[in-house]
Amino acid sequence: MRIPLAEDDPQLGDGLMVGLRQDGYAVDWVKDGIAADLALKSESFDLLVLDLGLPRLAGMEVLARLRGRGQNLPVLILTARDATGDKIAGLDSGADDYVVKPIDLDELAARVRALARRAAGRAAPLLQHGDLMLDPAARQVTRAGVPVELSGREFALLQVLLENRGRVMTRTQLEGSLYGWRDEPDSNALEVHVHHLRKKLGAELIKTLRGVGYLVAK
């Protein structure tokens, strides 16, 4: 999952970015409203973590422009403003969650998972496919009840594919959700991850559509 993080505070931004990366998300950190707006305009993301007190362009304006363009990715507002009026304004302007600083990283990760789950049209926390079970919160995969060891990227890739069961995911889409701007994926990194997943979970699970992408059948 690829998440833009709009936060102007250098230490907090760094902490959230690294923290969310530890949870396996591809995080792109932007430090002002204009940069956030530009990034959202030009690339596709899965969820936005937005601070309201952003320099150059206020967070609320970033949100208004985002929704004005018809983009419906989940938005989590993370701010120091705790007035009820601010919360109501934030949620009514199209945010999906409103969290007041300071926040526990684990709680933030849980909220991100919940929003992602809802955005994918699910309510159940676990992703199930045959005897395969993926738990996004515990970051654990089991096959017929037996835990399977996966690397961070492999886990993220499997999650995206399972969330989009029955849909072909293009290389660009998959790479987009695995890598942020700072990560430079080499040309066949994706193939390597798919290869590892097949080795660990069976060759049948992920189908290749040559030249297009991959899919997990329904």
Place this chain on the structure above:
Amino acid sequence: MTAATTRTRWFSLRRRLLVWLLGGVTVGWLAAVGFAYVETRHEIMELLEKWERHEQLEKRVSKELTDHLLKTMLTPLLFGVPLFGAWIWFATWRGLRPLDEVAAELGKRAPERLDPVVPAAAPREIRPLLEALNALFGRVGQTLDNERRFTADAAHELRTPLAAITAQAQVAARARDAAERDHALAQLTTSARRAGHLVEQLLTLARLDPAAELPMSELRLDTLAAEVYADHGAAALEKNVALELAAPTPVTVSGNAAMLRVLLRNLVDNAVRYTPVGGKVGVGVTALHGEVLLTVSDSGPGIPAAQRANALRRLHRLAGQDIEGSGLGLSIVARIAELHRAPRSGRRDRPTGAERTG
């Protein structure tokens, strides 16, 4: 007597009114009785003069008549005084009841209620008092609002560094390798230092606010500048910023040494912070035509004209800055300069210049 002048002399308006009114009525009554007595006695005497034959009778009748006259005129006074007293008491009680209402309204007020007192009915006599009171409420309310806003802003401002501390601590705890943990711990230290700096600046401002009168003394501004200069030498050197002090002659001003040191420290700290590597920061103290000019200049970008007024506002940080700061430095400078009655100016060519006349 000096103690009495500083304390309120309390008296009952009602008792005063009663004493004066009743006294007046009694004196008036007695005067009327006296006048009537003299007049009637005169008339009786005239009448009796014509009644020459009976001298014995004359004396008896005269005595009886005057005695009777006195009795009839004075007896009602005996009942009249308590009756009048009761009436005046009632009248003043009724008449001054609006004062009680005002007192009751003020008495049952919650301490945070500072809207003007507007009693349903109030005597004209206390109007100036009420107006003064309402004006005071207004001023207290304003101060309270400022304080409340400041506290809210400060708490708000502390949230972000605290959130950073939490986040970095958790990142460090979950670090996947030593490099990641070291990075998080370094960031954690920076965040904690920033929060500490912010708290310190907030305390400085809080201490400055109620101090309308600072203890002032004669002091050498050039020596003070040299001290602050020395304190910042290391930080400037580390950043490769040239720090220059121009205080050619001894300059004496009247001021508060501790506060002026805070002012200088904030200005120099600001200048060093916002000056690019390899830049220059100059501190100048000069006396000119009986005026003292204190300047702190830097070769940094300066504050854009449009943002200059905002820069002095509390907790305001200019947009798009990566440099850490509490956003309080310049408002502290502004406040100290104000307490020293020094005009202050910031110009783009001398972006953080502060002038002080002494």
